[in-house]
Amino acid sequence: MNDRDPVFVIGAGPSGLAAAYRLKQAGLPPIVLAKRDRTGGMIHTHREQGYLMEEGATILPSAYEPVVELAHEIGVGADLIPAGSVIGFARDKAIHNLRSNHLFLDAARTKLVSGRSKVAMARFGIDAARASKGLNYVPDLISGHFDAEATSFLRGLRYTKCVVLNTGVTRKPVGITASVINVPRQVDAGLMGFTCEHNKAPGRAPEGHGLMAVLTMTEWAEQLIGEDDDTIRDRMLGALEKVIPGVSDTVDYTRVTRWNEVVIYSRPGLYKQLGHFVAHEAANSRIQLAGVFAPRRTCAPRRWPENARPPGS
Numbered sequence: 001m002n003d004r005d006p007v008f009v010i011g012a013g014p015s016g017l018a019a020a021y022r023l024k025q026a027g028l029p030p031i032v033l034a035k036r037d038r039t040g041g042m043i044h045t046h047r048e049q050g051y052l053m054e055e056g057a058t059i060l061p062s063a064y065e066p067v068v069e070l071a072h073e074i075g076v077g078a079d080l081i082p083a084g085s086v087i088g089f090a091r092d093k094a095i096h097n098l099r100s101n102h103l104f105l106d107a108a109r110t111k112l113v114s115g116r117s118k119v120a121m122a123r124f125g126i127d128a129a130r131a132s133k134g135l136n137y138v139p140d141l142i143s144g145h146f147d148a149e150a151t152s153f154l155r156g157l158r159y160t161k162c163v164v165l166n167t168g169v170t171r172k173p174v175g176i177t178a179s180v181i182n183v184p185r186q187v188d189a190g191l192m193g194f195t196c197e198h199n200k201a202p203g204r205a206p207e208g209h210g211l212m213a214v215l216t217m218t219e220w221a222e223q224l225i226g227e228d229d230d231t232i233r234d235r236m237l238g239a240l241e242k243v244i245p246g247v248s249d250t251v252d253y254t255r256v257t258r259w260n261e262v263v264i265y266s267r268p269g270l271y272k273q274l275g276h277f278v279a280h281e282a283a284n285s286r287i288q289l290a291g292v293f294a295p296r297r298t299c300a301p302r303r304w305p306e307n308a309r310p311p312g313s
C-alpha cells in the first residue's frame with residue numbers, strides 16, 4: 001500500500017463523514033461504506049404533515065466545539081440555528097427549569113436534588129472528565145486484527161437501545177417552556193425524557209401545534225422495540241400522560257423510530273478499560289475508531305494520532 005491507496009471508512013454517520021473529509025484533506029482518497037441507503041447515521045430529519053421532526057439527534061450542544069468548528073469549516077455554519085437552552089425536570093407534577101448555559105450554577109441552587117446527591121454529581125463530573133481523556137471512538141469488530149484480550153473486550157461491549165415517538169399535538173402543552181425535559185425514574189421508569197421541538201426552534205410544527213420527541217430508557221426500549229407501531233404509540237403516550245395529563249387527546253400525528261445500537265452500555269470500570277484499549281491497542285492500529293465518547297473530539301480526529309502509523313501505510 002502507498003499513501004495514495006484508498007482508506008476505507010465504515011459508516012456514513014457524522015463520524016465516518018468527518019473522517020472521510022479529513023482523509024481527503026490529507027490527500028488520502030476515502031471510500032465510505034454505508035449499511036443504509038442514506039447518510040447521516042443517527043441524525044435523520046423527517047418532514048411530514050407540516051411537522052419537521054428529528055428521529056435521532058436533535059440538539060448540537062455548543063460545548064461540542066470541534067463539531068461546531070467543523071460545521072463552519074465545511075460551510076454549513078450558517079445553517080446552525082440557535083436553540084432554546086432551558087432544560088426541564090419533571091417532578092412533583094411540575095416541570096422545573098434549569099438553564100443549560102448556567103447549568104452548574106442552577107444545579108447547585110436547585111432544590112430538586114439533595115446536598116449529598118450534588119456532591120456525588122460533582123464527583124461523577126470529575127471522574128467522567130478524567131476518564132474521557134484519550135477516548136475517541138465507537139468500536140467495531142474486525143476479526144484477527146486485535147489481540148485476544150482486546151477482541152474479547154470489544155465483543156463483550158453492549159449497546160443501549162432507544163425508541164423515539166415523534167408526537168404532533170394540536171395544542172402546545174401549557175406551561176412548558178423548556179426544549180428538553182428529563183423524566184426521572186420516580187415519575188416514570190421507562191421514559192428518558194422528551195424534547196419540545198416547538199420550544200427549540202421555529203418552524204417545527206404547523207401554526208399553533210406542538211411537536212415532541214419522546215425517548216425511552218434502554219431497558220424499556222428492549223421490551224418495546226419488537227412491538228408494532230400502534231402498541232408502542234399507546235404505551236409511550238400512556239407514560240407521557242404522567243407528565244402531561246390529557247396529552248393523548250391532542251395528538252394528531254405520531255411516528256415511531258427504533259434505534260438498536262446507540263452508545264456503549266456503561267458499567268463500572270468501562271471507561272478505564274476503554275482508555276486502556278485506546279492507549280494500548282487502538283493507538284498504533286491501522287484501524288482507527290471514531291465516535292461518540294470524547295467530548296473534546298466528538299466526531300473524528302482532527303489529525304491522526306501522532307504515534308499511529310498513517311492510514312494506508
Ligand SMILES: Cc1cc2nc3c(=O)[nH]c(=O)nc-3n(C[C@H](O)[C@H](O)[C@H](O)COP(=O)(O)OP(=O)(O)OC[C@H]3O[C@@H](n4cnc5c(N)ncnc54)[C@H](O)[C@@H]3O)c2cc1C
Nearest residue numbers: 011012013014015033034035041042056057058059291292
Ligand atoms: C434518539 C437519539 C437521540 C440523540 N440525541 C442527540 C442529541 O440531541 N445531540 C447529540 O449530540 N447527539 C445525540 N444523539 C447521538 C448522536 O446521534 C450520535 O452521537 C452520532 O450520530 C454518532 O455518530 P456516528 O457517526 O459515530 O454513529 P452513527 O450516527 O450511528 O453512524 C454510523 C453509521 O454507520 C453505519 N454502519 C454501522 N455498521 C456498519 C457496517 N458494518 N457497514 C457499513 N455501515 C455501517 C450505520 O448505518 C450508520 O449510518 C442521539 C442519538 C439517538 C439515537
